[in-house]
Each structure stands twice: as C-alpha cells, then as structure tokens.
C-alpha cells in the first residue's frame with residue numbers, strides 16, 4: 001500500500017487558504033493511484049504532527065504544497081513529521097533541485113519519502129504556462145505577449161526568488177512568449193513597475209503563490225495599478241500605461257497542480273500508473289484548451 | 300436464509316489453520332471438522348456436515364464474514380473504531396493501560412462488557428447508536444428483514460437525533476464533511492475542528508465502514524488514530540514544554556510562557572466548552588496542570604496549532620511588567636467590567652437581549668460606560684501611579 005500526503009500551510013483565519021490543497025488532493029484521489037490520500041497542515045487539522053498515524057499504508061509520499069525550499073520544507077515539516085535523520089543536506093539542493101529523501105518516521109514506524117516542494121518541480125513551468133492560457137482563454141497564447149512570473153521576494157527566504165527565476169528562465173528558453181520576466185513584491189525588479197519591463201502590449205501576470213489571499217487578491221492588483229482599491233475589483237484585462245494586463249490570481253489554484261503532486265511522488269518512486277495522463281486530460285478539459293471531438297454547443 | 304455456500308467454503312478452507320473469531324471456532328484435523336460457538340459444539344464433521352452445522356449458527360458465520368472479509372485490517376484503528384461502534388470486543392484494547400482508563404457513556408473508549416454476537420445481532424436490527432464528540436453514529440444491518448451480516452453506518456449531529464431524515468440534507472460522500480465542518484451555525488470559520496460548534500442539519504446515510512471512518516476523520520482529524528493508540532496503551536503524549544521547546548521561527552518564544560500562564564491557557568482553550576478533545580498533555584511529565592483535561596472520547600496528545608499560536612501572543616504579553624493604575628469607577632461599574640469580560644469569554648454576547656439593561660454586558664450599558672469613562676482618544680481614563 002502507498003499513501004500520498006499533501007502538506008500545506010493552511011490558516012486559522014481564512015478558510016479559503018486550504019481550498020487548493022483539498023482540490024488537488026481530490027484530483028489525485030480520483031485517479032486511484034494511491035490507496036490513501038491525505039491533506040495535512042501547519043495551521044489546520046490534521047496537523048503535520050498527526051497525519052502519518054492516520055494512514056494504514058507503510059509507504060508514504062509526502063509532497064509539500066509550497067512554492068520554495070526554505071524554512072517550512074527544510075525545518076518545520078520534517079521536524080513535525082518526526083523524520084529521524086532528516087538533514088537538508090539529504091536533498092543536496094541549491095535551492096531549486098530538491099527531489100526526495102527516504103526516511104523513517106519514528107513514532108509510527110513507516111517509511112516516508114519526503115519530496116521537494118511542488119513549486120520547484122520542472123512540471124511547475126507547465127502549470128505557469130497553463131495559467132497564462134487559462135487567463136487569456138487561448139491555448140496558443142504566446143506571440144506578441146509578455147509573461148510576468150511574480151513572487152514574494154526575499155523576506156526570510158532567498159530561495160523564494162530562486163524558484164521564480166528558475167521557471168521564468170525555463171519559459172524564456174521555450175521561446176513561447178515574446179518576453180518573460182521574474183518580478184517581486186519585496187525586491188527588485190518590482191511588480192509595481194510591471195509595464196517598465198515589457199514592450200509587448202499584452203502582459204499576462206502569473207503570481208507564483210499556492211493559494212489566493214492577501215497578496216494575490218489585494219496587494220499585487222493594487223501595486224500594479226489594476227485597481228485603486230481591491231474591494232472594487234479589477235478588469236481582466238486591465239489597461240495600465242498603454243498595456244493590457246491579464247492578471248490571473250495564484251497559480252496554485254490551477255488544476256494542473258495535481259499533476260505536479262503526482263510527478264513529485266513518482267520521482268520519489270511512487271507507482272502512479274497512468275494517473276498523470278488522467279490528470280492532464282482533466283486539467284486540459286477544465287481549461288477548455290482540449291479540442292474534444294464531438295463536444296458540441298451546450299455540451 | 301441460509302449461510303452462503305461460498306462462506307462455508309471459505310471457512311472450510313481456513314479451518315486447517317484454525318478459525319477463532321467472536322465466539323466462532325472452526326478447526327480441521329485429518330479432514331474432520333470441529334465447530335464451536337459459545338452455545339454449541341459439533342465434532343467429527345465432514346464437509347457436508349460442516350455446511351449443515353454452520354447453517355445452525357448463521358449469525359456467527361455472517362459476523363465472521365463481515366469482519367474478516369469486508370472490513371479486514373486486523374490491528375488497524377479503522378477496524379477498532381468500527382468494532383467500538385457496535386459494542387464489539389476490541390481485540391487489542393488494553394483496558395488497564397489506557398492512561399485515563401476505560402471511559403463510558405459519553406467518553407467511552409472500550410466497553411468493559413462488550414456485546415456477544417447474538418445480542419449484537421438483535422441490537423443491529425434496530426441500529427446501535429454511539430456518540431463521538433458531536434457526532435451520532437448508527438450502525439445497522441443493510442438488510443434488516445434478512446440480515447446477511449453486512450452493516451452500514453449513518454451519521455448525524457447529536458442535536459439532530461430526533462430529527463426526521465426528510466428535514467436534513469442527506470450526503471453520501473465523506474468529503475462533504477469537510478465543508479460541513481468549515482463554518483459554525485453563524486457562518487464563522489472554525490479553525491479548530493474539535494470545537495463544540497459543529498452545526499447540524501445534515502446526515503450521512505448508508506456509509507460503508509471505510510467511508511464512515513473517512514467521514515469521521517474529516518470532521519475530527521486524527522481522533523480515531525489517537526483514540527486507538529490510547530486504547531492500546533501507546534498514546535505518545537508530548538507535554539507543553541517539549542512542544543514549546545521544539546518551536547522555531549516566530550514561535551520560538553513560547554517556551555518562555557510562565558508555568559502558571561500555561562494553566563490559564565489550558566483553562567481558556569482546552570476545556571469541554573471550547574474543545575471536545577480530552578487534554579492529556581501536562582506542563583511536563585510529572586507536573587500536571589490544575590485545569591481538568593475534560594471528558595471527550597478522544598485524547599489530545601499535544602498542544603494544537605491554535606494553542607501554539609495563542610501561546611505566542613501570551614508569551615509576549617506576559618513579558619510585560621505589571622503596574623498600578625488609578626481610575627474612577629463606581630462599584631457597579633467595576634462589576635460591569637467583570638460581567639463584560641465574562642460575557643465575551645463565555646461567548647454570551649449574542650444572547651443578551653437588546654433591552655436587557657440589567658445585564659452588565661448589554662450593548663447599551665457598554666456604550667454608556669464607554670461614553671462616560673473613555674477620553675477623547677477612546678481610552679479608559681486611568682493613571683499609572685507607580686512611576
């Protein structure tokens with residue numbers, strides 16, 4: 001038997017913080033790839049501390065639903081899961097290369113495959129692109145369009161910027177968008193000046209955050225000048241300094257995130273059969289980018 | 300109804316290694332079967348005789364099938380919980396070892412006197428009710444007229460026990476429990492799943508055993524696992540100091556919370572009126588808190604994230620020095636302050652009637668006090684006198 005644990009932050013104050021966690025865990029549940037799928041949180045229940053003991057499986061794959069390597073993925077989660085012998089060195093990462101480490105959870109006697117966060121997996125690049133497609137309702141979006149990937153920036157964690165830059169560079173290399181830039185809330189280059197960094201008239205802005213909340217629904221839209229006051233809402237696209245800004249909200253709510261969870265677990269040795277294909281199809285149909293034969297009007 | 304042939308075949312197959320379950324024993328030596336129930340014994344049976352004899356103790360056979368074939372999971376919390384649901388003996392329960400001992404009625408852990416198969420079968424026709432926090436669980440036969448041993452489970456809020464099913468929103472997907480557990484009756488977010496504020500108005504019906512456990516776990520995460528550990532005498536309790544000392548980042552400060560403040564904290568957060576978990580953690584091993592841990596059926600093995608977050612606030616507040624202030628109040632106004640604090644602490648504010656000016660926490664009374672005693676900055680006019 002194998003189990004998947006999706007480890008997320010959650011919130012004591014905001015019930016929506018855990019929505020993406022539940023949604024992606026449910027998608028994985030429906031693929032049937034794991035005997036058990038469980039959500040676990042730092043601020044909600046089941047807490048990281050208790051989750052492993054609720055599983056019957058002996059092989060457990062833990063995937064942090066976090067954007068970057070750092071305090072939560074390297075200290076809090078392994079400590080709270082009681083992973084004996086954990087050491088960040090086990091990931092042998094420069095900030096974006098964490099793959100997995102196999103450890104014992106001493107309180108329950110189970111084998112834990114502790115995976116790197118979803119945010120730094122290569123498959124995340126596809127999610128960002130898909131987010132742009134969803135935002136512009138155009139599966140071929142790219143030509144004549146600039147893409148801005150937005151992150152928090154330094155604060156406590158230098159790796160947070162690394163994850164943003166990593167995906168931006170990968171997208172740039174694909175030559176899919178005319179321009180691709182990494183922008184930040186708390187460091188240069190700043191998202192406030194988004195239009196300074198692009199020549200393209202259309203700019204699609206994808207915030208690399210797990211859940212929608214204060215930053216993605218209040219700060220960033222106001223900082224970019226999409227709206228004076230977030231409570232008034234904003235248009236998509238919105239006109240700013242002669243550019244059209246297509247703002248998408250947190251990338252973590254994109255359906256394709258479930259695919260990243262699966263890839264992380266598969267990289268760590270989970271047997272997931274053809275679950276990835278199922279999730280990709282589902283995400284594509286939700287995004288409306290799959291021209292499905294026979295789907296007529298009203299379907 | 301007779302015992303299904305396949306059940307007989309399965310039992311016959313397993314007889315060589317011996318079957319012993321809930322009073323049913325089947326053994327085979329050199330092609331001869333022995334069958335035993337608490338009331339009867341048959342010896343020297345061949346396979347055909349065995350089938351006839353099994354038909355005479357059908358309840359034991361279908362009971363065996365349900366637990367060994369349908370439920371399975373020997374030694375798991377899931378199985379133990381389902382056994383608890385119908386007052387069946389729980390194989391690995393260590394009645395003497397549970398830290399708080401076996402509990403009964405509202406806080407029942409294991410039954411000191413579990414029901415034997417025939418009594419359980421009688422009770423399952425009507426349905427057996429058990430209470431788990433604010434959940435009421437009914438175990439019953441799928442087919443009451445012709446019970447074949449298969450059970451299903453219904454689940455609703457204890458306050459809805461007398462309600463007509465037609466008046467409740469009926470669910471069958473365990474995941475719906477997540478939504479039902481998110482907000483209280485006033486639409487406020489419930490960050491603590493075991494707060495006694497679960498709203499009613501819903502029912503889950505016809506759940507399988509697996510689905511029941513899954514649903515219960517969505518309402519009250521990890522409670523089944525920790526209850527089961529307690530039952531087996533291996534609940535691992537992390538006391539306050541261990542938990543506090545483990546914290547890093549902004550929570551690093553919580554181990555500075557004074558000893559007596561931890562008592563106040565447990566009194567504020569962990570009593571039955573605030574949380575249905577029974578607090579088993581203490582200040583540290585051998586140093587118990589004064590506040591009682593409560594009567595919940597499922598244990599709390601260490602301070603939860605809500606308590607840790609609140610402790611951070613209190614650790615910061617408790618680091619302040621005390622001062623002496625002088626302020627003018629009538630005796631009734633002093634009493635009113637006490638009533639206000641008490642009303643907020645008890646969550647009584649919404650119940651105070653608009654015109655009930657006898658209650659010190661009445662809104663008009665509070666507004667009057669504010670108008671009279673606050674200065675233009677909106678602060679109580681008090682002077683520090685220990686400078």
Ligand code: SF4
Nearest residue numbers: 568569574599602603
């Ligand atoms: S720490 Fe207190 S409030 Fe938190 S779950 Fe345990 S008993 Fe309840």
